[in-house]
Amino acid sequence: MSIAPHESIQYHSEGGIATITFNRPESYNSFNRPMALAMQYHLDQAADDPAIRVIVLRSNGKAFCAGQDLKEVTDPHGPDLTRIVGDHFNPIVRRIRAVEKPVIAAVHGVAAGAGANLALGCDLVLAAESASFIQAFSKIGLIPDSGGTYFLPRLVGLARATALMMLGDQVPAAEAQRIGMIYRCVPDEEFAAELDILQKKLASSPTVALGLTKRALNDSMENGLAIQLRLEELFQTTAGQTADYQEGVRAFIEKRPPHFSGK
Numbered sequence: 001m002s003i004a005p006h007e008s009i010q011y012h013s014e015g016g017i018a019t020i021t022f023n024r025p026e027s028y029n030s031f032n033r034p035m036a037l038a039m040q041y042h043l044d045q046a047a048d049d050p051a052i053r054v055i056v057l058r059s060n061g062k063a064f065c066a067g068q069d070l071k072e073v074t075d076p077h078g079p080d081l082t083r084i085v086g087d088h089f090n091p092i093v094r095r096i097r098a099v100e101k102p103v104i105a106a107v108h109g110v111a112a113g114a115g116a117n118l119a120l121g122c123d124l125v126l127a128a129e130s131a132s133f134i135q136a137f138s139k140i141g142l143i144p145d146s147g148g149t150y151f152l153p154r155l156v157g158l159a160r161a162t163a164l165m166m167l168g169d170q171v172p173a174a175e176a177q178r179i180g181m182i183y184r185c186v187p188d189e190e191f192a193a194e195l196d197i198l199q200k201k202l203a204s205s206p207t208v209a210l211g212l213t214k215r216a217l218n219d220s221m222e223n224g225l226a227i228q229l230r231l232e233e234l235f236q237t238t239a240g241q242t243a244d245y246q247e248g249v250r251a252f253i254e255k256r257p258p259h260f261s262g263k
Contacts, residue, residue: 006038010060011045016053016203016262018046025061030069031114033079036088043095053262054202055099056195057122058106067113067136081142089114089146093121097218100211102202106195107173108188112136117148120155123214125182126198127173128191133181134170154221155181206244207262 005011010021020042022029031039046055059065068089072078079087096103096118105111105119108128113136119125120133135152137144144152144165153161156179164171173185186194202210212235220228239245244260251258 003037003041003044005041006034008032008035009038009042011042013046013049013052015200016051017056017199018042018049018052018054019056019058020046022057022059022065024069025059025063027069027071028063028066028110029059029061029115030066031088032069032072033084033088036084036092040091040095043092043099047095047099047101053101053205053207054199055101055103056106056199057103057119058195059108061109063109063115064105064107064111064131065115065118066110067115070140085145089118092118093147096121097214100214101207102205102210102214104195104199104202106191107131107133107182108191110134110170113144114146114148117144117146117151120151120181121147124198125176125184126191126195127176127182127185128188129173129185130188131173131185132170133173133176134168135165136168138166138168150221152181204260206239206242206248206260208242208244209239212239 008022008024010023012019012021020039022035024030024035043055046052068084073081073084102124103122105122105125107119107125108131110132111119112134116133116135135144135148143149148165152164156164160179163169171181173182176182177185216231216235219231223231243263247260248258
């Protein structure tokens with residue numbers, strides 16, 4: 001399988017921020033094979049670039065992402081569901097969780113199906129007030145994929161996740177924040193400014209420490225306390241050897257803001 005860039009995904013990097021933009025607005029940014037493989041390509045690009053310190057997923061058009069393009073599913077010459085989940089969405093989720101840099105989902109409009117779950121797999125979800133999230137799978141006789149059955153119960157609890165997945169109820173962004181599904185909901189007119197503040201804050205943070213934090217959180221999903229405490233010990237030792245740790249301590253002693261280099 002060859003992954004490659006495609007016009008359905010736009011990529012821009014500046015100031016330590018890589019912005020990956022879904023660009024199929026005519027299809028509500030639903031994924032087809034070229035888009036999914038391009039997404040994998042650009043996640044790798046951002047992960048491998050040492051100048052990138054934060055990754056932002058966003059979209060053009062009215063919707064964040066409507067999930068899988070059903071026209072592709074019903075195309076007799078198109079990929080089947082096994083290939084769509086195994087080759088398209090699962091590798092994207094794995095990349096989002098594995099990259100040792102913060103990943104922000106900047107959600108406006110509807111995030112449905114796999115589109116919702118790709119957002120929930122990110123480290124932070126910032127949503128415009130007009131955004132909404134829906135586990136649309138049961139409406140077409142499928143189960144939630146793209147990590148949904150893993151992330152959503154951990155975010156909102158098993159009972160609520162079960163209801164959202166079986167009933168397919170749409171969750172407005174403000175409610176998503178209230179129940180702990182997302183990090184923050186902001187008024188539409190403040191969305192761009194708040195995203196700019198958030199991405200710049202993370203891009204100027206101690207990148208290695210944030211990456212180790214993400215690794216520890218990933219492992220905490222499976223580890224018992226004893227193993228997790230040992231992991232914290234190991235990761236703290238690694239963080240303590242970074243230039244950013246030295247800068248952070250100096251800044252604290254000198255009573256000034258730290259200037260982290262990401263190293």
